[in-house]
Amino acid sequence: MTELACMPASPYMATRRDVARPAAGCAERGPGRDGPPATTLREPPLAVLASDSEAPAARPRDMPRERLRAAGPTALSDVELIAILLGSGLPGYDVFEVARSLLAHFGSLRAMLDAQREEFESLRGIGPAKASVLQAVTELARRALAEALDDKPLVDSPGAVEDYLRLLIGGRPHEVFVCLFLDARHRLIRSEESSRGSLTRMAVYPREIVRRALMLNAASLIVAHNHPSGAVQPSASDRRLTRVLRETLALVEVQLIDHLVIGARETFSFARHGWN
Template sequence: MTDLTCMPETSPWRNCRALASLPEPGCAEPGADASAAAPAPASPSTSASVDGSAAARRRDMPRERLRTAGPAALSDVELIAILLGSGLPGHDVFGVARSLLAHFGSLRAMLDAQREEFEALRGIGPAKAALLQAVTEVARRSLAEALDDKPLVDSPGAVEDYLRLLIGGRPHEVFVCLFLDARHRLIRSEESSRGSLTRMAVYPREIVRRALMVNAASLIVAHNHPSGAVQPSASDRRLTRVLRETLALVEVQLIDHLVIGARDTFSFARHGWN
């Protein structure tokens, strides 16, 4: 279980080819013109044309199904193939897409990867790496927009979706604060601390200072568990208690502390702060 350290106030911040089968030699009927009985072999250019057409049809199939049935009907591999657009000589785009998923293990891990991780893979150059990262950022900003100009206490599902995409797939622990105004609307989102796989230092005094600086009336805090398990540790519970008490001294309300996994979320508020 994650060790999330609450630091005291005195601490510093830290093809298949479709060709007709040729008859066996000598199988033409007696009296028949042998040249008519045996079809002419396909020229290299004809074979290449057949191969190219088949490959083009395979590439177009996901796009056609997306148009007719919608994106939800496509598999993960097909969606990635549409994004990539093309593969490598001898490796079609579907093979590259499958390799990507196999390497990262999941869509979430793939979209959370850094540019250098993509460019180290065969078939993924700077342009494709940039495209995949742009897709992730578009999704994050879309979810962030859903939080604007509405009380976040009325949109807990949107908050959790945003936080899962923001930090749910990180390989290290991250602590974030969502600072809210008096109407519980988002003022700003900030990363307060970053740690290792199992340990992170969080400083309540600095969180209070930032809340006062941005004139926040309340806030939601969250941190991720890279292991995926969202059950809070004893130090998570201790931090939550200290943070609530410290914020209360300056009349700032802690609305919730969320523990974020790749798929699940734990809410201290929904569990009675226990």
């Protein structure tokens, strides 16, 4: 709930004995003995590696990279994709078990990707290097979605805006208020976090948002905040804040295009609902 504020192949060796030893009781024939000399039969000095057909079949989970190359990333489970990111487990930790424990701990992929470094490093089997990889993947995804917003009118790309905001704040454990400042052609100038609150409450300062819009020479604005509960139905405070923001921005000729309430899977748009 936003709160309006008045202040600012396995390598095992199968020792195949391709050449047999002399049978028991058969002595070598040498000089001075009856019969011609016999050649001593010796065992080959090197063991013969087992063929592919003799090697035990690898379990499917042991070959996520091969399955990815053969069938594409969509064929892999969440655990397999995380295992590829991690690369290998720390000594004493199986990488697939670590991947499963990550999903079990956070409850979802989105919550895992929204986690802070300290949350990763507190888990068994995850060190600083692997925590950095997981955070880097999330940031790359956010930047890729932000690039999709560049150089195109955001009013023509509502789906891209909502995807970006869901990844940006949809999984946060506390409320966050974000402003997308746009130019006269509705192209993104900057995305900024304006306020951060608790699980259920957050103070937003309309005067500061107006001041920032003027500083960036923004012609219009899209604002959004998340509901950590996942429910996107706006509260009475959300509606009051939206009304005050529209009226305050209009005084300086900055248009409020929309106010979005972001959940983990759903989004509420004030503009689509007639600003009610």
